[in-house]
Amino acid sequence: MNVSIASSRAEGALVEITDVRKSYFSNRVETPVLHGINLHMQRGDFMAVMGQSGSGKSTLMNILGCLDTPTSGTYRLAGVDVEKQSRAELATLRNRTIGFVFQSFNLLKRMTILDNVALPLIYAGVSRKASRDRAQTQLDKVGLGELANRQPNQLSGGQQQRVAIARALVADPPLILADEPTGNLDTRTSNDIMALLNELNRERGQSIILVTHEPDIAAHAKRLVRLKDGLVLYDGPATEGLRQLKTDDSIATIAEAAL
Amino acid sequence: MKLVHVLSEALRAMLANPLRTMLTMLGIIIGIASVVLMLAVGDGIKAFIDKQLSVLGSNLVIVQADSRKAVGARLRTGTVQTITLDDAEAINRLPSVKGAAPMLTTYSQISYGNDNTNTQVQGTTPTSFVIRNLRLAKGIGLSEVDVASATRVAVLGKKVAEQLFYKNDPIGQTIRIDNQSFQVIGVLDNEGQSFDSGDIGEVVMVPISTARVTLVRTATPRSVQYVVVQSKTTEGLNDMVADIKDLMRDRHRIRADDVDDFRVVNFGEFAKTGEAIATGLSIALGFIGAVSLVVGGIGIMNIMLVSVTERTREIGIRMAIGARPSDVLWQFLIEAVAICVVSGIIGVALSAGVASAVSSTGKFEMMIGLKAVVIAVVFSCVVGVFFGFYPARRASKLQPVECLRYE
Structure with a gap:
């Protein structure tokens, strides 16, 4: 499979998006959402994607996560041309390359925490025993090893998100894709989760893409990408980007007040 | 996965x-x-x-006299006794036949001590035991000697034995059939519906010769009521029926355009x-x-x-x-x-x-x-x-x- 060839080329960019456009069609009416996005990301980077609703943030996120394919343009993830993959190949690519962290945690009900974390390995064809061992190790790392046999609904939101992070990490994917990971959490728990992601990036060199609409959360990233109306508005260091964002917002507030 | x-x-x-x-x-x-x-x-x-079938015996047919007009009135099947022991012996000699047993039956009062019952008595030959799969629970069956010398011996059906003797051993005891003494020599083990009488457990079997002299009045000294015949093979059953018909027509001198004076009843059809x-x-x-x-x-x-x-x-x-x-x-x-x-x-x-x-x-x-x-x-x-x-x-x-x- 070409995924294994790709992972051997560790020096290449992890994410290469070139002139990606995406349109949705309903009743043959074309609604363009992404108007040509270019984005490159090296391994070990920590990138935040910001944008207001309607900016194409979610669409870009789905394309980045190989959950959806672009209408045109190319997306190379870890050296693999995503748009050339079949549905089954995309599933395998997601399984090996991306660890998802969702806003609503998305743990499977009626399944223990341990089995939830082990699931990506099961789909990768790892034996049940080995999957559980590795899942336990991963749970220990996020500090929830003792809750392995609980069900998701017996855990707090912050704990559930830690479990989701453990699940994202268990198959050791090169990329973590976190979609509003703190959206359902209070400020203190959000900071804990962000601290955990930061630690992963710093100590393990884990590549992370973080989608958020909160500047405080985006501030944890090294790099910021701002989207507006389906185009990249800013791509650069997070600190500079957030300063610009603040200015833009105050201008908008003044403009609003003026009206 | x-x-x-x-x-x-x-x-x-x-x-x-x-x-x-x-x-x-x-x-x-x-x-x-x-x-x-x-x-x-x-x-x-x-x-x-x-x-x-195991009670009936398999591949069996019955040869019996057909109804016959006597002075214009048609009588019940088997009433006119045209079948004889000689017919039975001739049938027995057919190559497709395994065995043929001539039968004389009647209903008689059977008594022992204070108890009595009324049931079917079958006069027959030892062949009957073989072709109808009759097994003995106790004692012995009828023998050729019994038939030849018309001994007064009887083999009881299981239920008859229970009724008359309860739990006592009937072997060697003397019972009375229509007020004549018979010695019990055996008890049948079989149960279930028989094709030519009721329950096989409710019959009493005696030598055909003894039945003729003591119980059943016959038209001629060699008449029988019917003959039970078993074919050698299941496949040969229909051929055997044809053989019997030919033989019987020949023996009874029936002309080509006349109807049979006998009937062959095939029990394979019931199965x-x-x-x-x-x-x-x-x-x-x-x-x-x-x-x-x-x-x-x-x-x-x-x-x-x-x-x-x-x-x-x-x-x-x-x-x-x-x-x-x-x-x-x-x-x-x-x-x-x-x-x-x-x-x-x-x-x-x-x-x-x-x-x-x-x-x-x-x-x-x-x-x-x-x-x-x-x-x-x-x-x-x-x-x-x-x-x-x-x-x-x-x-x-x-x-x-x-x-x-x-x-």
Whole structure:
């Protein structure tokens, strides 16, 4: 499979998006959402994607996560041309390359925490025993090893998100894709989760893409990408980007007040 | 994905909504139970027929005098005694015949001590024991010597012996048949309906020669009422009937255009009728079972479709973390099959309960064989795959993006 060839080329960019456009069609009416996005990301980077609703943030996120394919343009993830993959190949690519962290945690009900974390390995064809061992190790790392046999609904939101992070990490994917990971959490728990992601990036060199609409959360990233109306508005260091964002917002507030 | 994992997922899904799962399973349970009971009824009837045949003796025909006009009035079949011992001996010599037993029967009062009963007395020869599969519970059967010298000996049917002697040993005791002394030499072991009398347990057998001199008045010293004949093989039965007819017409000097003065009654036909009834019953039960399985299968399809919709988000999550469409397909297909197989097992257990309840009444033996169980399990798998495939395929075709957006 070409995924294994790709992972051997560790020096290449992890994410290469070139002139990606995406349109949705309903009743043959074309609604363009992404108007040509270019984005490159090296391994070990920590990138935040910001944008207001309607900016194409979610669409870009789905394309980045190989959950959806672009209408045109190319997306190379870890050296693999995503748009050339079949549905089954995309599933395998997601399984090996991306660890998802969702806003609503998305743990499977009626399944223990341990089995939830082990699931990506099961789909990768790892034996049940080995999957559980590795899942336990991963749970220990996020500090929830003792809750392995609980069900998701017996855990707090912050704990559930830690479990989701453990699940994202268990198959050791090169990329973590976190979609509003703190959206359902209070400020203190959000900071804990962000601290955990930061630690992963710093100590393990884990590549992370973080989608958020909160500047405080985006501030944890090294790099910021701002989207507006389906185009990249800013791509650069997070600190500079957030300063610009603040200015833009105050201008908008003044403009609003003026009206 | 490993099978163990898929199976445990299926079990988890089934237990998530136990009441719904049970109700879904009900149709399949009833269907499988009907199919298994159908097979059990079929086997039971076959066994019943075989048992009856073993009492009757197989491949038997009876040769008896046909009705005959006597001064213009047609008389009851067998009333006119045109068959003789010589006819019986001639039939016995036919190459296709295994044995022929001449019979003289009557109803007589039988008494022993204070007890008495009225039942059929059959005068016959030792051949009768062989061709009708008669076994002795006690003592000995009739012998050629008994026939040759017209000894006053009797072999009692099981029920007659019980009635007259209760638990005492009848062998060597003297009973009275129509007020004449007979010594009991044996007791039959057989039970069940006989073709030429009532229950074989309720007859008394004596040498044909003794019957003639003591009990049955005959037209001529060599007349018999009928002859029981057994063919050597089942396949040869029809040929043997033709041989007998030719022989009898020849012996009775019947001209080519005259009708027979005898009848050959073929008991193989009765067995065939019984089997036809069994087949008919099996088909009826099988049809009920099939209808129930189809209805049950549709129920499963319905519930699986609901389940796929309910679990859309779960499917999305699974696909996001690496489940291929085929993994999702297998998950739902195995779930449907698991529901069916569990139903099948419950259905077999249910039918086993019904079968043992029916058998315990003692009227009819129902047997559930390994064959029935295997067929039930295979059937339920087929139903599961057939009705589970469409929902499973639908689940596998879902788009992960849309599933994750689904609330």
